[in-house]
Amino acid sequence: MFSDQTTDHWFAVTEEPLSVGAVYDWAVRSDCGAVVVFSGTVRDHAEEAGELRTGVTHLEYEAYDEEVVPRFRAIADETRARWAGLGRIALIHRVGRLALGESSVLVVVSAPHRPEAFAAARFAIDALKAAAPIWKREEWAGGSAWGTGATEVIEPSRVRSSDEAGV
Numbered sequence: 001m002f003s004d005q006t007t008d009h010w011f012a013v014t015e016e017p018l019s020v021g022a023v024y025d026w027a028v029r030s031d032c033g034a035v036v037v038f039s040g041t042v043r044d045h046a047e048e049a050g051e052l053r054t055g056v057t058h059l060e061y062e063a064y065d066e067e068v069v070p071r072f073r074a075i076a077d078e079t080r081a082r083w084a085g086l087g088r089i090a091l092i093h094r095v096g097r098l099a100l101g102e103s104s105v106l107v108v109v110s111a112p113h114r115p116e117a118f119a120a121a122r123f124a125i126d127a128l129k130a131a132a133p134i135w136k137r138e139e140w141a142g143g144s145a146w147g148t149g150a151t152e153v154i155e156p157s158r159v160r161s162s163d164e165a166g167v
Contacts, residue, residue: 010090011072018103032087032110034117040105055141061095064133075127078156083120123161
């Protein structure tokens with residue numbers, strides 16, 4: 001669908017299955033001693049308003065395609081502004097129908113040292129969830145719903161990661 005890949009960033013929205021190994025291999029650099037890979041996967045339950053819903057059978061994702069990659073670029077720019085010296089950043093999201101266990105999103109960050117790689121990757125996934133126009137629909141036995149847990153899309157510079165919030 002939409003993709004932007006250079007030497008140091010890889011942003012994509014795709015209907016194809018995500019290859020964790022390929023993105024990891026791409027992120028490795030000789031000047032970076034850490035690569036953090038976050039893979040969000042489809043699970044069989046969800047929480048909504050403090051209630052646990054079991055029996056989720058699959059998810060479906062839709063995206064405002066023309067805006068997602070520019071948002072990913074802004075997230076990467078903000079990530080680099082907060083953690084100087086990062087190596088490579090990948091933000092890749094699936095759209096369409098995803099089965100249980102499939103990766104829906106990959107965030108991969110390489111850095112010279114692990115503290116920066118972990119913090120930057122955590123910020124990047126938090127920012128992606130808050131700043132990218134991507135919506136999900138959950139299906140479970142007896143129902144379905146779009147936008148469970150949805151929030152207003154905000155600018156990446158306004159995102160406070162879970163690390164910064166003390167979570």
